[in-house]
């Protein structure tokens with residue numbers, strides 16, 4: 001219906017949008033600011049966000065983000081793991097740059113995908129990876145099921161990732177971050193209609209757009225007060241006015257995640 005971008009892996013084709021087409025028609029009489037990954041963000045490091053993991057293929061090409069929640073457990077998006085096997089995936093910690101070779105690379109011994117998951121726009125977009133090698137990095141705390149007040153509209157949340165600079169752009173070599181306000185359920189429903197499942201999702205972004213997650217940021221964290229509260233899931237394009245990013249509402253899945261973390 002919208003040509004929704006369901007945060008596929010890097011290389012997924014994004015649709016040209018009306019806004020992008022309009023921008024192209026307006027032309028660029030003077031230099032235009034370079035589009036920024038995690039559109040509107042700033043560069044950061046895995047030292048600042050030590051729980052920020054690259055989810056990669058066997059050749060260590062990053063396609064999603066993940067969040068370390070214990071030495072051997074990583075929370076990511078279910079849609080990131082579709083078609084993946086324990087042989088096809090690696091998790092890389094402590095590596096700020098996509099072209100780096102430093103940090104810790106782990107194989108994955110188990111992929112748990114929420115059994116209810118079908119499509120990001122139906123909700124249930126959460127997965128937990130079990131690592132073969134412990135990550136020597138500080139883990140993130142995550143919300144408990146009772147902490148639903150963290151999603152009060154207007155609350156500042158932080159997004160982190162290596163995603164693309166624009167809907168058809170390239171990934172950022174360096175990790176990036178930005179802050180975005182939580183959007184009310186009623187407003188997000190106005191944007192996305194029945195694709196917005198408020199029990200399973202939460203939206204974040206500015207009404208005017210300009211700052212957002214984008215392709216390759218999927219699976220990465222939405223942090224509120226430094227605590228993992230959401231997972232980058234989907235949206236209509238990236239940073240478009242009126243179309244905030246959609247994140248997995250982690251309070252709904254907190255107990256399921258804990259069962260996996262303790263398994």
Ligand code: 4AZ
Pocket residue numbers: 005006007008009012212213214215216217218232233234235236237238239244245246
């Ligand atoms: C993606 O394709 C993606 N603007 C991630 C986030 C959003 C859209 C697409 C939200 O990974």
